[in-house]
Amino acid sequence: MATTRDRQLEDRELVEQWRSIQSSYFRTAGAIDRALEAKFDIGLNEFEILDLVADSEESSCRMKSLGERTPMTQSAVSKVVDRLEKAGLVSRQTCAEDRRSLFLELTEAGRAIHANAAVEHRALLKENLG
Amino acid sequence: MATTRDRQLEDRELVEQWRSIQSSYFRTAGAIDRALEAKFDIGLNEFEILDLVADSEESSCRMKSLGERTPMTQSAVSKVVDRLEKAGLVSRQTCAEDRRSLFLELTEAGRAIHANAAVEHRALLKENLG
DNA sequence: TGTCATTGAATGACGTGTCATATAGATTGA
DNA sequence: TCAATCTATATGACACGTCATTCAATGACA
Numbered sequence: 112m113a114t115t116r117d118r119q120l121e122d123r124e125l126v127e128q129w130r131s132i133q134s135s136y137f138r139t140a141g142a143i144d145r146a147l148e149a150k151f152d153i154g155l156n157e158f159e160i161l162d163l164v165a166d167s168e169e170s171s172c173r174m175k176s177l178g179e180r181t182p183m184t185q186s187a188v189s190k191v192v193d194r195l196e197k198a199g200l201v202s203r204q205t206c207a208e209d210r211r212s213l214f215l216e217l218t219e220a221g222r223a224i225h226a227n228a229a230v231e232h233r234a235l236l237k238e239n240l241g
Numbered sequence: 242m243a244t245t246r247d248r249q250l251e252d253r254e255l256v257e258q259w260r261s262i263q264s265s266y267f268r269t270a271g272a273i274d275r276a277l278e279a280k281f282d283i284g285l286n287e288f289e290i291l292d293l294v295a296d297s298e299e300s301s302c303r304m305k306s307l308g309e310r311t312p313m314t315q316s317a318v319s320k321v322v323d324r325l326e327k328a329g330l331v332s333r334q335t336c337a338e339d340r341r342s343l344f345l346e347l348t349e350a351g352r353a354i355h356a357n358a359a360v361e362h363r364a365l366l367k368e369n370l371g
Numbered sequence: 372t373g374t375c376a377t378t379g380a381a382t383g384a385c386g387t388g389t390c391a392t393a394t395a396g397a398t399t400g401a
Numbered sequence: 402t403c404a405a406t407c408t409a410t411a412t413g414a415c416a417c418g419t420c421a422t423t424c425a426a427t428g429a430c431a
Contacts, residue, residue: 139262190412210395316381320417342378343380386417391415400404
C-alpha cells in the first residue's frame, strides 16, 4: 500500500526528471539558437522551417503541412516565413489547385544558408544530446 | 570507416531524437501551463518560482539563488516575482546582511495556491512523462 | 579612507510567440 | 446557383522573455 512518504518520493522524482528535461531542452535550444544567430543571422525557429522546407522538396501545398510537423502555432509559422522571405531565403508560391494555399520554396541563398546551418545544427545536437 | 550514408543516417536519428524531445517538452509544458492558468490564474513560470520558494523555506537571500535553480534569466525571475507579488502570492523582504539582496516569502494566499497547484502539476507531469 | 571593480536586483527597449479575428477561396446541399 | 459553412493564411493586440543598462550596496586595496 502506498504511503504518504512513497508519494512524496515519487513526486520529487517526477520533478527532478522534469527539471532535467527542461534544462537539457533549454541548453540545447539555446546553444543552437545562439550559434545560428551569430553565424547565419537566423534563429532556431527560422532554421527549423528552412530544414522542413528543404527536406520536403516539391510536394504538397506547404504552409499547412509545415504547421503539422512543428510545435509552432499556425500564426507563428506564418511570421517565421515572413522573416525568412524578407531575408530572401524562401519564397511563397501561389498554389494553382487551391488558391488559399501557398507553396514554399528555398531560394538559392536559402539553400546555401541551410546547407551550412544544417552542419552546425547537427553538430550541436550531437554535442548536446549525444 | 564511416560512409556518407552512415553520416546521413546518424543525422536523421539525431534530428528525430531532437524533435521528440521538443514535442514532449512542449506538450508537457503546454498542458501544465494551460491547466494552471485556467484553475489558478498563474502560468508555468510563476508556478515554478512558487515551487522553488516553497521548498527552500527560510534560507539564504533568495532572488539570487532562485536564478541558479531555473533556466530563467535573472531579469525574467525579477519580472515573474513582480507578477507574483502583484497577485499577492509572494512578498519581497529586505535582507539585513546584504541590503542589495532580497528574501522571498510566500504569503498565506501563496501557500494555499501553491499547495493546490502542486497537486495538479505533479499529476500532469506524471501523465505526460510517466 | 577614497577610489575602483563587483554584485544583486530592477527597468526599458525590443523581438517574437499566442490568441482572436479577418479575409479570401473552397465546398456542400437545397 | 446561392447561401452557409469550412479551410488556409494573415494580421493586430497583447504578454512575456532577453539583452543591455542602471542603480545601489559591497568589497578590495592603495
